Amino acid sequence: MRMTNKTWAAGLISLALSTVPAMAQDVTADTVVATVGGKDITLGHMIVARNALPAQYQQLEAEVLFQGVLDQLVQQTALAQSLGDDVTTATKLSIDNQTSGLLAGEALGKAIQSAVTEEALQAAYDARFADAEPETEFRAAHILVETEDEAKALKEELDGGADFAALARDKSTGPSGPNGGDLGWFGKGMMVPEFEAAVIALEPGQVSEPVQTQFGWHVVKLEETRLAEAPALDEVRQELAAEIEGATIDAVVTEVMEATEVVRPEVEIDPSAINNLDLVAE
Template sequence: MTRILSMLAVLLALAVAGAPIHPRTAEAQSLDPDAVAAEVEGKTITMGEVHRAFRDLPRQYQQQGFGAVYPALLERIVQQEVLMKRGRDAGLADDPEVEERVEELRDQVIHDVYLSRRVEEAITDEELRAEYDRFIAENPPREEVKARHILVDSEAKARDIIQQVTDGADFATLAKESSTGPSGENGGDLGWFTHDAMVPAFAEAAFGLQPNTFTADPIQTEFGWHVILVEDRRTVPSPTFEEMRPRLVERLGQEIAFKVSNDMTKQADVQRFNLDGEPMESPIGDQ
């Protein structure tokens, strides 16, 4: 399965590369796991099977969302099923090479399951809480602003726009008419963003404004001259412990898995030899 998933990941990289990135939603959780995703020569592939394959994909694919990768992932699973059936029809089920690879996979699964169970046993709520507290200390709540801007190529044009806004002109309409930036067609809407999401001069100006106020003077950046309108401000709360729990388990799990592997190897009766046949010291030491 590990090799199959690696092949799927490579194929998905090609298939999904040109696909649009969709917002992540709860769509996968709302699916009926017993719903039919495909019928392959009499065998049913369920939504649950597809979603399990999705969860085993590398994170960069999971981040695109189940709906975004579903068509490509389902197609690869269908192809896999077709090829497996053709292989069985060709008598490969009892082929020595197949049996050898199955045994290799079995050993890998035993290793993975054993290690994951030891990690689960070792992680305590106290450790998770401590890791959560460290995360919160390092990542305080973030301030965001919701803003619009109008980008032009000269200070004079920017000052003229500021005067029009001061006289009561609609900012979004002016952005559609005058802005050279890509957000112009959306009325200059930039949505919510953090301080570090923008170039310094722009960020300093935007975060220095209160809601429903705009820059009294044009702001110059490498992109041109900006007039900025801040519509709202907010502080994004830190994620709760329960929201962070899966991520915390993953972070701690990696450390614990490394320690468990090292500790057990040190306790085992192991002899290592160099290329010349001479005894070799353990690379992880005796401590």
């Protein structure tokens, strides 16, 4: 069974109950905590390793974490050195991929941190909502059945004075049936087009003729309408931040790629070669 760094660290931490050596008060990320075969392990190495532990180990006390993480780094460094130059091609390439991936992530992270500011969020909010016209929202109920004949029969009953909510509870096959068919408040674009068109055509209190959608046949009642107020910034903060992040990533990637020379040799490679692990096994 292959052991990952996380399982290796977890096993060591579970055994790390010994007393931790006293540390000087004035420490930095470069403070050396051990030297293994001439290679220094620093407090910075330990901090990064501790931060990568599985969530269940993050709450352990520092005394336990310190010794466990230190033991992990000492042992994995010694094991790494024991390979000498006998490292597989796959491992060397994995190191390359992980290095470029981490650095790419840091580059994007710095760009995002600079872009997602309170000023940028407020500007994005104002652009979307400051001059936006209030949109109409609808509160409607419906009765969903399988056939047009069933829907027509329901409409006749309703025209004759039957209670809409009672019929919905008794006849509707939709999930809103037990609630009298009530769908709550919704805006434009939230319902399938045929249903939305039927709702918009009604006045509050009116009941539609049978309407067919992909879900079946509906009889719809418009309860009331209202003008929706713009949401507060905090209500859409995450959504706006995600949009800014996405735009920032696109812009950074485009800028970097335009400034970087990329050469793609004209070599024909069978796409199935990507599945050939034998090529990197040695």
